Amino acid sequence: MEGELREALTALGLRTAGSFAALDPLEVERRWGSDGLSAWRLACADDARRATLARTDDPRVIVHELASSAPTVEPVLFLVRASLDRLVRTLAADGLAAASLSITLTLDDGRRVTREVRPARPIARVVPLFERCRAALDTWTLEAPVAALELRVSETAPSSAEQGDLLAAAWRDPSAAEAALARLRTTLGAGAVVRPVARDSYAPERAGGWAEVEQAARAVPLDALQATSVKPSPAARLLESPEHIAVVTDKHGVPLQVFWKGRRLALSRAVGPERLSGEWWHAKPFARDYWRCECDELGQDLLIYRDSGGWHLQGWYD
Known part of the structure; x- marks a missing residue:
């Protein structure tokens, strides 16, 4: 009033x-x-206004005007879920899947803002689509209360014919996996779900990296895993940045002892040197003599190198 x-x-x-x-x-x-x-x-609790989903002539669009403007996204998420239920049923009836969605919010000041939601693969499932929409809305800073919502299926594709197999223990629903990834992104932020990738470099710290996972990988069948008998190699644990160390060598330059963080580590065996150099076009080219040293005290192999700046510990194998 x-x-x-x-x-x-x-x-x-x-x-x-x-x-x-x-x-x-x-x-x-x-x-x-x-x-x-x-x-x-x-x-007197006499309000003629009702929360309704007004379906337009286009079956791929649902527009909803809020009874009262919402300053947060929680009421909008409720309407997005209800809208997806109807849109997905319409898509499934036509044998289609959603390849792209657009969420348009009309603010109290008259502005219309739109964000696109694009799943890794076209899907016609409510849960993974809703998780994608929620991830987009959770990072959306509202500059004014929301007065209306428009949810549109902007792109479609033929629905996948892949079906689950009850007798295949390794089969999984790709859409369910992508929904789990979307929940992780929503909770931990963008770029939280990554996978290791190899890069073209001889320098250990530049030979690998992390790439964001956009699409869930397909499961490997159990019989294929059982048929693999290759023994995994030790994992390399690299430090965030190599640390300076003091090294005692013999007359031939072979490392015998390493002093690191106040500890003296005796080396039972040292294999090397292996000269790695290159990337002269980089801001920081490198030229290093690497040694892989067995340390019985730690039960691990240390990866050390020597360059113009002295000796460094880069990591270990376990």
Whole structure:
């Protein structure tokens, strides 16, 4: 209600919706006009407005006008889920899947803002699509309350014919896996789901990296895993950045002892040197003599190298 009406009711001692609803509607209208009568009806729980999903002529679009503007995305998420239920049923009936969605919010100040949601592969499942939409909305900073929502299937593709096999223990639903990845991105932020990738470099710290996972990998059949009898090689654990160390060598330059973080580590065996150099076009080219050293005290093989700056520990194998 308007501030003037609220102040008048307070002055009359009417402080609850029930006491306001007990007034005669004719007296309310005579004193405060149509605005007062509308407020009286709301106090009587008489609201002609209803939360409805208005379907347009386009079956791929659902527009919803909120009964009252929402300053947060929680009411919008509720409507997105309900809209996806209808849109996905329509797509499935036509044998189609959603390749791209667009979410358009109409703000109180009249502006319309749109964001696109594109799954890794076309899908016609509510849960993974909703997780993608939620991930987009959770990072959406609202500059004004939301007055209306439009959810549109902007691109479609033929639905996949892949079916599950109850007798295949390794089979999994790719859409379910992508929904789990979307939940992780929503909780941990963008770029939280990554996989290791190899890169073209001889320098160990540049020979690998991380790439964001956009699409869930297909499961490997169990019989294929059982048929693989290759023994895995030890994992290399590289430090965030190589650390300076002191090294005692013999007369031939073979490392015998390593002093690292106040500890003296005796080396039972050292294999090397292996000269690695290159990337002169880089901002930091390298030229190093690498040694792989067995340390019985740690039970691991240390990876050390020597360059113009001295000796460094880069990591270990376990």
